[in-house]
Amino acid sequence: MTTVLALRALGLGDALTGIPALRGLRRAHPDARLVLAAPAGVGGFLASFGIADEVLDTAGLQPLRWTGEPPDVAVNLHGRGPQSQRLLQQVRPRRTVAFACPEAGHRDGPPWPIHAHEVDRWCGLVQWAGGDCSPDDLRLPGRREESHVVLHPGAASGSRRWPVDRWAAVAAGLAGRGREVVVTGVPAEADLCARVAAAHPGVRNACGASSLAELADLVASAALVLCGDTGIAHVATAFGTPSVLLFGPVSPDHWGPRIDADRHRVLWHPHVGDPAGDPHADRTDLRLVRVQVDEVLAAAEAQLAVASVG
CATH class of the missing domain: 3.40.50.2000 (Glycogen Phosphorylase B;)
Incomplete structure (x- = not known):
């Protein structure tokens, strides 16, 4: 089975703004195992909605505790780099999807969109890599109104x-x-x-x-x-x-x-x-x-x- 590793080891708000990009990865790799490197609590919350299959407990820029075969695809949804890029390089992915970061030796990616909305920034990266996503993918089910x-x-x-x-x-x-x-x-x-x-x-x-x-x-x-x-x-x-x-x-x-x-x-x-x-x-x-x-x-x-x- 193909494995996709997505790094977004940030807090609650950051995690939620990354939902459309994660759903875009799911659409691009429908049969893959999607592993989210994120804090356990936040990652588990997203996984409960089927947004990821597994969570690799990761906080900030700590080394990834990855075991087993290298992932087929590693996606940097954490930042431009270079630190986050280097973390992903350490697990030796077969392919990396990330914004261009010459400091980390990664040039095969779009330029960092400095003025973009956070949701659009990561949607744009996944779209560049062939995924289909939009801000409408932010929505989670479960809304009901009380007082x-x-x-x-x-x-x-x-x-x-x-x-x-x-x-x-x-x-x-x-x-x-x-x-x-x-x-x-x-x-x-x-x-x-x-x-x-x-x-x-x-x-x-x-x-x-x-x-x-x-x-x-x-x-x-x-x-x-x-x-x-x-x-x-x-x-x-x-x-x-x-x-x-x-x-x-x-x-x-x-x-x-x-x-x-x-x-x-x-x-x-x-x-x-x-x-x-x-x-x-x-x-x-x-x-x-x-x-x-x-x-x-x-x-x-x-x-x-x-x-x-x-």
Whole structure:
């Protein structure tokens, strides 16, 4: 049996934006064993939808623990390289599909599309290699609408984290209007979530209480998702759950919802002359600071009203 190894050893949001490319690989190699090199939790979540057959537990740029015969095809969905390219070279694939990276000795590939949306970037690579995929392949099954609003205040870095007091004000505002608000986050965000949940007795704190599959189900069944530029935003996009998304250092043209524009309201306030954003910085980005509580509440109510009609 032909084996295809795809490297995308990144977090939840990155994994989800790679779904169309992975589905394109499946179509290009329908009889192959598709192995995804990714963190076990994220990879297992994708495999549960049949997007990959197996998961090779890999985090970041750690050496691949590949055993057995070299893969027939290795696909770099992780980055331009050179480090990621060299990782794949170490397993001696018969063929490599990747963007051109002369530093790693790989020239047989398209140039890196620096300004492309993340979804389009990896779709483009797979299309170049003969696969059929599009942004519509982002969709995951399982959408059903209940009444709760998911509010996810955390993000991987401070620059993408809206101030906690503002999230608390939004939670209190929605709960005060009779909305069922559920605060979510990873265990490391327990203090952040507790501060938001304390804003109103009607807010439920579900921080750290769910597995990835359970969290995804909570999002898939929500009436609305409120969050920043983080993995939960991509979960909402995949399931078609309406959302209000707060962006800061990174343009939504690169990382925002790629489908169903009517379901997702993006709040982002760049000004001419702003310095370049740093998605890994500790301090809240000034474009995110410009987003106000009243604006988020208004967007949330507008999205909820549209959803109730639709």
